[in-house]
Amino acid sequence: MNLQTRIQDLLQRIASYEVYEIAIELGIIWLLVFAVVRFVQGTRAAAALRGVAVLLVLLVLAGLALRVLGGAQGFQRLYFLANSLFAIIAIALIVIFQPELRRAALRLGEAGLFRSTPSDIVKTVTSVVDACAYLSKTRIGALIILERQVGLEGLTEGGTRLDAAISTRLLQTIFYPGTALHDLAVVIRGKIVRAAGVQLPLAEPAEMPDPTLGSRHRAAVGLTKECDAIAVVVSEETGAIRTAERGKLSAPMDPDELRKYLMLRLEQASPERGTTAVEKDVLDARDRREPATAAEKAEAEALAAVTKPARSKEST
Numbered sequence: 001m002n003l004q005t006r007i008q009d010l011l012q013r014i015a016s017y018e019v020y021e022i023a024i025e026l027g028i029i030w031l032l033v034f035a036v037v038r039f040v041q042g043t044r045a046a047a048a049l050r051g052v053a054v055l056l057v058l059l060v061l062a063g064l065a066l067r068v069l070g071g072a073q074g075f076q077r078l079y080f081l082a083n084s085l086f087a088i089i090a091i092a093l094i095v096i097f098q099p100e101l102r103r104a105a106l107r108l109g110e111a112g113l114f115r116s117t118p119s120d121i122v123k124t125v126t127s128v129v130d131a132c133a134y135l136s137k138t139r140i141g142a143l144i145i146l147e148r149q150v151g152l153e154g155l156t157e158g159g160t161r162l163d164a165a166i167s168t169r170l171l172q173t174i175f176y177p178g179t180a181l182h183d184l185a186v187v188i189r190g191k192i193v194r195a196a197g198v199q200l201p202l203a204e205p206a207e208m209p210d211p212t213l214g215s216r217h218r219a220a221v222g223l224t225k226e227c228d229a230i231a232v233v234v235s236e237e238t239g240a241i242r243t244a245e246r247g248k249l250s251a252p253m254d255p256d257e258l259r260k261y262l263m264l265r266l267e268q269a270s271p272e273r274g275t276t277a278v279e280k281d282v283l284d285a286r287d288r289r290e291p292a293t294a295a296e297k298a299e300a301e302a303l304a305a306v307t308k309p310a311r312s313k314e315s316t
Helices: 003-016 019-040 045-070 076-096 098-109 118-137 168-174 215-224 255-269 277-288 294-315
Strands: 142-147 160-165 185-189 192-198 230-234 241-245
Touching (some): 045 076, 076 098, 118 142, 142 215, 168 192, 215 230, 230 255
Antiparallel strands (some): 142 230, 160 192, 185 192
16 A cells, blocks of 8 residues: 555545534644643643644654555554653653642632622721731731632641631731731631641742742642632731732732732632622611711722612612
8 A cells, every 4th residue: 555545544534524524633632731721821741842842742743644655554663662661751740740740639629618608798898908007007018818619628737727707806826926827827717717837838939939938838829820829928028018819919908008909819710799688778777877987988989889880780
């Protein structure tokens, strides 16, 4: 069988395939590749993935070339080497992408069932922002983790379980220098401080935007690479407030910017729902009276901003 006959035979086999089957198969392959690329985007595994992809494409093209040139019985030894390389690459992928596989398993296995209501979000954001403003002004370091969809029970087990209602004074007390829990992180779920003194995984120094940033910032980046939590960091040296999400550290921000950012990000993680009759009564009563303190006024304004879309949606 000559080369031209083999090429014609290959083209005939390709033409015999159903178009819809090819479209479905290519669509599934594209979705899988897209999901993998998006998952490793921005990580150290991205460069390794590109190298592996190039190697796989070369092996596939080489296999097709051998089949066309040698037929089913030709180049048996090269076929054996190619198949052996595929097996070696499969094992190498598990080793190279072990951190990413662990992150994927963590996200799939720890999907949290908790959902925050608008009033819970306002309470949490107000407490965190007010505490960070005080800690920033007094140059007290802090690391606050706001849990969202992915649960963090595995991490909080290594800390000190509190299960306390969140408040500005509680956060200030936890991070006050000299206390037993001030050095590590606080994990918050909804309006509950789940644990303090929580040890977090650290990012590599090369992954930090500024090499002068300390262990708190490395822990914020390291954790948020593995889950969808938001980390708020207060620098002990400069008092700068930063946030970390999906492994990216923000620029320093003031308390007002922090409040807007947290409200926006936490609202996106909360399910859309209308305002219940009980909540309407509470909101109307709150609107009719003057807030007693500045913190309460800020909380009332933020709650009104959150619930305004729900009210307008119901009125239409």
